[in-house]
Amino acid sequence: MAESRHSVFRQFAASDWNGFLKGVEKEGLRVDRNGFIAQTPHPEALGSALTHPSITTDYSESLLELITPVCSSTSEMLESLRNTHRFVQQNLGDEVFWPASMPCELDGDASIPIAEYGSSNIGRLKHVYRQGLAVRYGRMMQSIAGAHYNLSLPDSFWDIWQSALGDQQSMKDFKSDQYFWLIRNFRRRSWLLMLLFGASPALDASFVAGVRHDLGRFDGRSWFGKHATSLRMGDLGYHNNAQSSLNICFNKLSTYTQTLDRAIHTNWPAYETIGTQRNGEFIQINTSVLQIENEYYSAVRPKRTAQSGEKPIQALDARGVEYVEVRCLDLDPFSPVGVNEAQVDFLDLFLLDCLLSESPRIDDAECSMLDDNYKDVVARGRDRELTLCRDGGRTPIGEAATALLDGLEPLAEILDGWNGGDVYRQALSAQRGILSGDSQVPSARVIDAMQASGMGHRDWGMDMGLRHQNTLRQEGMEASVHAAFTAASKDSLAEQRRIEASDTLGFSDFLEQYLRS
Known part of the structure; x- marks a missing residue:
């Protein structure tokens, strides 16, 4: 029961608690000075997108992804992310790092260059996978950006937690069960994150050119959702019809990997019609519902670091869940690095409570009910009349959100007592301020800022991006940090050349071998 797990946790000594392990992957488009998606290749000064440990690309050649190492504190993680941003900003020339989740100005699919990773087999595989996304869903959806937050608990916690619960499983199975326990509760509560952190209520008209939608006109170049919190996570954002039939099960590791594996090995008629090659060039990895596991869109994922040549499912099955990845976070356009300290600390508190509560x-x-709650908050979260399914009835969204925050207060007090500060109570207080009206939810703040500036989505995004660029360039970097980034870029380019030189198979044979594995 919820009380028993919380009670067990309260019996920990302060010395038993070693905090969280965390990291973030932050995406963002490169754009030109006119607010149009960059058509230039990935800057050589940023190294190889294939092998650089902290600077790569996601779907598009223009869509940067900045990755922190695993950190033991919020301050360490944010400083790492800020240093990466500083280095990137110093090497963008006249281009700007777009601050919002919904993209800058586009001109259809052809304006969105697919990421290139060199001539190696693994580099070509990454490119073909992205070609597959293009032919399946179009490129527009893939120009959206977000932040992925990764969280785990240290081995010392799991040793004490398993002993306290009296669980006799292997540590691998115990940790996997506990992470899925957390994930189930995350799915029950993830709508709250869309209310508190959704920050994409508006978009440039070019994103929906020729598309039917029910958005309102903001100005001649922009549309917005009257009560929307996150267009990124709505019907205009990450979605596809084929995946709606998957029924991926998040109840335990075995059912999760089995249902994902089935999707990777189940042909989809529309994709069979497309085929895997066009004019002798590969355009998708296979014709299955999913080409690979990463194609499945979800708000949260169980993760395990894969070894060289190992697929994500194989890593999970072999060694169990290592961490959870929260994938539903919009970029905070008001932050130079896309996330903020109070948000991260609240996520830690939120996720830990998901582990400690009945699940x-x-x-x-x-x-089905959880999906409906999530979709409703994404589309209408700022509508005070919105009600959510909760405890067998309908509850006003404000009341439901307040109840969840109230439930986090005791845990915040425990963690702050152990840590000797008020970090978690302050993070919780910041979210309470949003619900009470003392401050605004980010989606409302974006709309108000656009209105106050007299600018539409593209021009406001450019203005914010230039402000962040100026801030980060003026901050500069310590010489040793800059030298380390420069060396990492050079080393990554050399590593890409080494990989390309070591290939012995043709790509067709490599792909066949990959699919057989």
Whole structure:
């Protein structure tokens, strides 16, 4: 029961608690000075997108992804992310790092260059996978950016937690079960994150050119959702019809990997019609519902660091869950690095409480209800009349959100007592301020800022991007940090050349071998 797990946790000594392990992956488009998606290749000064440990690309050649190492504190993680941003900003020339989740000005699919990773087999595989996304869903959806937050708990916690619960499983199975326990509760509560952190209520008209939608006109170049919190996570953002049939099960590791594996090995008629090659060039990895596991869009994922040549499912099955990845976070356009300290500390508190609270298995009826709650908050979260399914009835969204925040207060007090500060109570207080009206939810703040500036989505995004660029360039970097980034870029380019020189198979044979594995 919820009380028993919370009670067990309260019996920990301060010395038993070693905090969280965390990291972030932050995406963002490169744009030109006119607010149009950059058509230039990935800057050589940023190294190889294939092998650089902290600077790569996501779907598009123009879509940067900045990755922190695993950190033991919020301040360490944010400083690492800020240093990476400083280095990137110093090497963008006249281009700007777009600060918002919904993209800058586009001109259809052809304006969005697919990422290139060199001539090696693994580099070509990454490119072909992205070609597959293009032919399946179009490129527009892939120009959206977000932040992925990764969280785990140290081995010392799991040793004490397993002993305290009296669990006799292997540590691998115990940790996997506990992470899925957390994930089930995350799915029940993730709508709250869309209310508190959704920050993409508006978009440039070019994103929906020729597309039917129900958005309101903001100005001649922009549309917005009257009550939307996150267009990125709505019907205009990450979605596809083929995946709606998957029914990926998040109840436990075995069902999760089995249902994902089935999707990777189940042909989809529309993709079979497309085929895997066009004019002798590969355009998708296979014709299955999913080409690979990463194609599945979800707000949260169980993760395990894969070894060389190992697929994500194989890593999970072999060694269990290592951490959880929260994938539903919009970029904070008001932050030079896309995330903020209070947000990260609140996520830690939120996720830990998901682990400590009662978490029964989710049946089909509850799964459908949770999806509806999530979609409703994404589309209408700022509508005070919105009600959510909760405890067998309908509850006003403000009341439901307040109840969840109230439930986090005791845990915040425990963690602050152990740490000797008020970090978690302050993070919780910041979110309470949003619900009470003392401050605004980010989606409302974006709309108000656009209105106050007299600018539409593209021009306001450019203005914010230039402000962040000036801030980060003026801050500069310590010489040793800059030298380390410069060396990492050079080393990554050399590593890419080494990989390309070591290939012995043709790409067709490599792909066949990859699919067989």
